[in-house]
Amino acid sequence: MTVVAVQQVSKVYGHRFNLVNALNNISFEIEEGEFVGIMGPSGAGKTTLLNMIATIDRPTHGQVMIKNQVVTKMREAKLANFRRHDLGFIFQDFNLLDSLTVRENILLPLALDKMSVALIEKRLAQVTQVLGIGGLLDRYPDEISIGQRQRVACGRAMITNPTLLLADEPTGSLDSKSATELLRYLTEINHQEKTTILLVTHDAFTASYCRRILFIKDGQLFSEIVRSGDRQQFFNQIIDMQATIGGGGRYNAVTTPR
Ligand SMILES: Nc1ncnc2c1ncn2[C@@H]1O[C@H](COP(=O)(O)OP(=O)(O)OP(=O)(O)O)[C@@H](O)[C@H]1O
Numbered sequence: 340m341t342v343v344a345v346q347q348v349s350k351v352y353g354h355r356f357n358l359v360n361a362l363n364n365i366s367f368e369i370e371e372g373e374f375v376g377i378m379g380p381s382g383a384g385k386t387t388l389l390n391m392i393a394t395i396d397r398p399t400h401g402q403v404m405i406k407n408q409v410v411t412k413m414r415e416a417k418l419a420n421f422r423r424h425d426l427g428f429i430f431q432d433f434n435l436l437d438s439l440t441v442r443e444n445i446l447l448p449l450a451l452d453k454m455s456v457a458l459i460e461k462r463l464a465q466v467t468q469v470l471g472i473g474g475l476l477d478r479y480p481d482e483i484s485i486g487q488r489q490r491v492a493c494g495r496a497m498i499t500n501p502t503l504l505l506a507d508e509p510t511g512s513l514d515s516k517s518a519t520e521l522l523r524y525l526t527e528i529n530h531q532e533k534t535t536i537l538l539v540t541h542d543a544f545t546a547s548y549c550r551r552i553l554f555i556k557d558g559q560l561f562s563e564i565v566r567s568g569d570r571q572q573f574f575n576q577i578i579d580m581q582a583t584i585g586g587g588g589r590y591n592a593v594t595t596p597r
Pocket residue numbers: 352353359360361379380381382383384385386387388
């Protein structure tokens with residue numbers, strides 16, 4: 340089943356004399372259970388694209404369909420509901436609420452749902468088991484490590500069992516050990532829960548955990564690569580493609596797999 344269909348999407352920012360074509364007639368699809376990365380030089384349009392799919396922003400032309408629904412035309416009330424149930428977000432800076440415990444942070448997206456306590460506890464147990472954070476539930480965000488915070492953010496994104504998990508630079512603020520852990524957990528979620536994952540990254544190591552990478556340049560699809568061999572081979576392919584696509588000084592082409 341196709342989970343995401345981006346159809347001839349363009350996004351123009353600015354006004355008459357100062358227009359930026361951030362996305363230029365871009366189309367692609369993502370199937371259920373895929374783990375897809377978006378890469379490309381700085382300013383290529385990656386975050387803009389993610390924001391269109393995340394329903395945070397709307398395209399100037401074209402449409403985005405998620406699970407056969409045109410989300411780019413959905414009214415705000417329906418969209419809020421759709422976001423809550425079908426989309427999970429992991430932000431680079433986690434966005435955890437410091438005054439709430441880990442348990443309360445994770446359960447936040449369910450606050451408006453009339454779910455039974457038994458069902459909530461069951462889901463919480465599943466999520467915390469996959470993420471290895473069962474022992475942290477009564478602590479506050481400032482009482483756990485950065486890597487653990489990122490996993491809690493991941494738990495909050497997963498608690499509703501979303502159709503699609505979206506992440507913008509999820510490893511951006513993590514050290515290499517925490518980044519590796521998070522990527523292993525994301526792989527687990529992808530395998531165990533069959534959650535479709537889409538992430539934006541500059542980092543070839545992070546991208547090497549995906550099964551397919553879409554390379555964006557100047558708001559258009561430049562190329563895509565699909566992982567067929569092991570992760571090291573895929574990492575090398577990603578580095579080669581980064582060299583081919585060029586531009587954007589934020590690449591870390593000397594990063595090696597950890
Ligand atoms: N709100 C905005 N108003 C005007 N231009 C914008 C706005 N947001 C993004 N842009 C421009 O659109 C283009 C694409 O930006 P976007 O943030 O999507 O790129 P990116 O690939 O995510 O870049 P980076 O890797 O540096 O984060 C850039 O030229 C950017 O300057």
